Amino acid sequence: SQTIHQWPATLVQPVGSPLSLECTVEGTSNPNLYWYRQAAGRGLQLLFYSVGIGQISSEVPQNLSASRPQDRQFILSSKKLLLSDSGFYLCAWGGLFNEQFFGPGTRLTVL
């Protein structure tokens, strides 16, 4: 069966510090991968998606970037965090029939 992992689970970072969030998927190959952000009590905002290694599509201009160095690894990064980057970051993988399966999320607080 497929499993998706995200780490860390929680993170508190000062403004201006770098960021690296990691997502890995097990039990499937060449999945579509997604990064979403969810503000407190709000909906899901798609940040990036990838249909293959090295292929990244950006949905929202911002100081975040994404990379896919391996088939089942998706990384979200920032060189300098802003207060507005605080939120709940969710990774998801896409199945064969359009379904998306979400990971447990990373709670990021920027102070």
Added chain:
Amino acid sequence: QQQVKQSPQSLIVQKGGISIINCAYENTAFDYFPWYQQFPGKGPALLIAIRPDVSEKKEGRFTISFNKSAKQFSLHIMDSQPGDSATYFCAATASGTYKYIFGTGTRLKVLA
């Protein structure tokens, strides 16, 4: 045209009652409509999904009703339980686009 409008924003239901959440879309190219359940501090979990070739899909106490002509779909939770208290999101996507359009979410509270 890419929006999915979800209502109500919040819903309070007595235990044993029926919870109904509605979504409407504009893009007729959408052909997959999932519902997600999210508990506080957790990632959304796929609950049930439907394609436009059927008008209803049932899984346990959860039913999706789909009205293609009205471009609407709804989630019905029968015999609602306090453990169903969560935020529910509808979504829509078109084959080959890789992206979901999510509704804004409905916060459901089931009173014991």
